[in-house]
Amino acid sequence: QVRLVESGGGLVQAGGSLRLSCTASGIIFSIYSMGWYRQAPGKQRESVATIGSGGWPNYADSVMGRFTISRDNAKNTVYLQMNSLKPEDTAVYYCNGIHGSSIYWGQGTQVTVSS
Numbered sequence: 001q002v003r004l005v006e007s008g009g010g011l012v013q014a015g016g017s018l019r020l021s022c023t024a025s026g027i028i029f030s031i032y033s034m035g036w037y038r039q040a041p042g043k044q045r046e047s048v049a050t051i052g053s054g055g056w057p058n059y060a061d062s063v064m065g066r067f068t069i070s071r072d073n074a075k076n077t078v079y080l081q082m083n084s085l086k087p088e089d090t091a092v093y094y095c096n097g098i099h100g101s102s103i104y105w106g107q108g109t110q111v112t113v114s115s
Contacts, residue, residue: 001025001026002024002025002026002027002104003024003025003026004022004023004024004095004096004097004104004105004106004107005022005023005024005025005106005107006020006021006022006093006094006095006106006107006108006109007020007021007022007023007109008020008021008109009093009109009110009111010110010111010112011112011113011114012085012111012112012113012114013113013114014085014086014087014113014114014115015084015085016085016113017081017082017083017084017085018082018085018111019079019080019081019082020036020079020080020082020093020095020109020111021077021078021079022034022036022077022078022079022095022106023075023076023077024076024077024078024095024097024104025076027097027099027102027104028099029073029076029097030053030073031053031099032053032097032098032099033050033051033052033053033097033098033099034050034051034069034071034078034095034096034097034098035047035048035049035050035051035069035078035095035096035097035098036048036049036050036069036078036080036093036094036095036096037093037094037096038089038091038092038093038094038111039091039092039094039108040088040090040091040092043091045094046060047060048060048063048067048080048093049063049067049068049069049080050069051069051070051071051078053099055071057069057070062088063082063089066082066083066084066085067080067081067082067083068080068081068083069081078095080093082111085111085113086113087113087114087115088113089111089113090111090112090113091110091111092108092109092110092111093108093109093110093111094106094107094108
């Protein structure tokens, strides 16, 4: 059974930082491209950051320079370090893993940034 479990969300003031973690089980983590997506109320889910199996990151323009995605294959975990948070970063953040036609999602973790 495949599971992606996110943690690290919460309430933070604007300008603050949070670190999200997503730990996977049931997959060969090292061969999966991993990503963080978010969905704000009334909006579509959007890509925040992705990291390939080779470790190359990609970021949405809106988070470039503020967020950092990383992975630890020994721990089957992908991280999202979020700095200089803004109220518009408020959303449910989801972890995603993709390999070929296999796509898995976590249950999401809420991030709320107060002004």
